Amino acid sequence: MNSVILRAGTSYLAGLLLVFSVYMMLRGHNEPGGGFIGGLTGATGFVLYAIGCSVGEARKALRVLPQTIAVWGLGIALAAGLFAAVFGDALFTGQWLFIGATEDDKGLPLSSVLVFDIGVYLVVFGSVLTLVFAMEEEI
């Protein structure tokens, strides 16, 4: 598709979707969202970019091969699960760390669950892009 407006528009839109996807993932534990939704949103952004510009440019913007991202995501999710075993808990038991916690406020929570969700995000993101890029290119 050769449209200047589309090209210009999608590059901004894609960036916006990517930021939004990260936001969706991070808020997922308390509000609607999460790794699956975040990953799909982020992927949609890049798919849009690939349609608007070209797969080659989308790949260039991504820098890393999408399948590499997917497999890394799987590894991160697994590591988050195995992390619990270090503390003697059953696999995939959530581990939490609250930074700056007070009586009323739990502060900034960091958890292995969040890491797991990031893994899910990367898997979905990477897998969808692997598929779409390959199909756009090969077909």
Next chain:
Amino acid sequence: MEVLFAITIGVLVAASVYLMLSNHLLRFIFGLVLISNAANLTIFVAGRLTDGAPPLIPVGADAPVIAANALPQALVLTAIVIGFGLFAFAIVLVFRAWTSLNSLTPDEMRLAEPEETPK
């Protein structure tokens, strides 16, 4: 109202079965999409329908007072993503079948097991 959607699911399943029985791969794929939608909806409806109460815990409370059944939602959410993976794989398979065998009729694809000529 669950009954209404149960009947809707019946229509979806009937349509998808008829599509999957047709001897054409593209229609088979349509049937596959419909039947995985029907399956997701079945799980969701079987967990009962609750209007206007998402399974979110309000700030300050320890548990929701009234909320939709969260378990089927979690099951369906992953099922949708996996269904997408399956669909993508299936459509790639169909496409490759078309480019290498030049046919979308599965009964004509006898590369591995050629039709036996009657003796």
Next chain:
Amino acid sequence: MADGVAHNARGNGWVGIVPVLFAAALFTYFVSLMPTIAGLEAIRFAAPWIPSLGIEFAFLVDGLSLTFALLISGIGTLVLLYSNTYLAGHPQYARFALFLTAFMVSMLGLVLADDLILLFVFWELTTFTSYMLIGFSHDSEKSRRNALQALFVTGAGGLAFLAGLIMLGAITGTSSISEILTMGEALKAHALYVPILILLLAGTFTKSAQVPFHFWLPNAMAAPTPVSAFLHSATMVKAGVYVMARMHPAMSGTDIWLWTLTIFGAVTAVFASFLSLRQTDLKQALAYTTLMALGTLTLFLGQESGYAMTAFAAFLIVHSLYKASLFLIVGCIDKSTGTRETDQLGGLARLMPVTTVAAALAAMSMAGFPPFLGFIGKELKYAGAIAVTSEPVLVAGAALLANSLMLAVAGVVAFRPFWRGTVPSTQSPKEAPWQMLAGPVILASLGALFGIYPDLLQTALIDPTVLSLTGQIEEAKELKLWAGVNIPLVLSIATFVLGLIIYAFHVQVRAVIERVFSALPNLDRGWDRFLDALKAFAKWQTNIVQNGRLSSYTYVTFLTIAAGIFLTFLYTGLPAITVDLSDVEWKHTSIALLIAAGALLTLFTNSRIAAIAALGVVGIGIALIFIVFSAPDVAITQLLVETLIVVLVAVVMLRLPLLPKMEFRLNHAVLSVAVGAAVSLILISVVSSPLDLRLTEYFEVTSWPEAYGRNIVNVILVDFRALDTFGEIAVVVIAALSAYALLRTTRKGDEK
């Protein structure tokens, strides 16, 4: 060259030596048990194996099992020693030694096992190792076919045997063989006695190659000669005989036992003797004499008398000694002359003196000349035959005929090649090395030694064996070279006369036998026809069941689903359903109609674009359901996936051909409606019954206090059921990579 293998002077190194030492150590161990057994005691060893089923790792050493164990380990040692030279430098000798040693251990386990299940495990292990050994020359098609035949015949019998053992264990309530043996009376009175007997005998008759299951044994001679000597004369084929002997105290004494064993045994013995004389190949001739011996042993086990039991014990030992020895001698002849055909052999006595002497000793034992053990065995055979309660004339007649023929065969196998004729000029035979002579010489000499001093055997092995068989030591009859002038002696003399006459005219007799037997149905060829028919049947039914048509697979699958559900309804009645449509609002109805319309449009359209749009409508409709019924996460996911599906379909669809016109098929329509209706019915009945919400409630109350998350769906996904989610994202990765690989690989293929 012999067995189609290359030989050279190189040895087999430690691979050849270790098995011999191992077997010798076992033999020494069993010899050390002899004094205890001779004292008429039994040794039992047991360890728990599957305690919940009462199955033990139990072994019992008594007279019967020790006799077998000594034969197996003793002959095993000599055969392994012999093989190390016979197959010297064979590239696969390690494999051979492994199989042969494994076979020996299995066989020892079989005869020592005191537990039905353990017995069966070893039984099948001998079948399996035997299969590997018969098919050792696996580059020969004949060898493979014969190995498979032996496996099928004995394996089929083994299945029947297992069924018999399980029934036996079920009615006696124990799997311990020694306990079962004490329950003989109850067992014989039980309604299942006859079925059990038939099943067990099906196993033992196939294993011990009784007519009409005999045809696999001569074919099993495709194995290297040491294997034939060990498995198909001295040990494995006697496994069936062993089991019959083991069960003798508990199961014998009924008419069906007596007649079945007598008739099968007698027919096998006589039939095999005739066939044996017909053979011109030395190994084949010996194979049939083995059948004769197995028939005779079965015949004895049918009886009850002490004579028959003593004769069984004595003949068992005699036969193993001379038959293993003769097989090994045939191997020596084969190796030095390159042939086993009787009419191409002659005058070997001068060139192979040691072999000649061993052959003469073994053959005289086989023919039953005094003072060899074979003579005593034969006298006992006649004494046992006369003591037969049922039909002494028939049994004695069968024994007389079989023995005379044996004598003739002994002459053909072990006399003629050495003393008659001259060495053909094409051959330059010479004596085999000592490792190969040790076996035949020792075994044949033992036959002579025990004949002259039968007392050596009497207390050590014969008496304990008879004790195992009858439970009474008084039943054991004395082994005597000279028992005075009596009917057995007269019959012996008749045997010599008849046997020598047959030998003198064996060429003419062979021609007669040839004519008679070629008129009989050939079971071996029948086997091939049976297998061909089986394969044709398999192909026929595969073509029906797996016809390679996706449409019929799908049809059958959905038909099965519909039939399964509706037949269940027919059987249990329709599920209780309550239809409550009072709370339906207009928005619900419109969403339902939207989805139904989308589905039907997908069904009926012939346009690709319309179909994609209709699919989108269905997807959006379902997303609307999620939105209306409080599932924001699912709704977002559904919408995003719908978007991506449209992208993919749009990419692919443009390259695919147009849809053909949809043809209406009434049977497909009926089936589709049936499946749809079944799903609706089940779902309505599900929502009509109360829902168990305990799990959901657990997630609701623990989600925030324990998992610090307010979005319960997300907490379930990433915390409570994180392992499931991990599995699911792994599936997503695999699907993506497979599709990617499918796209990439084929493109490269297309470019070629």
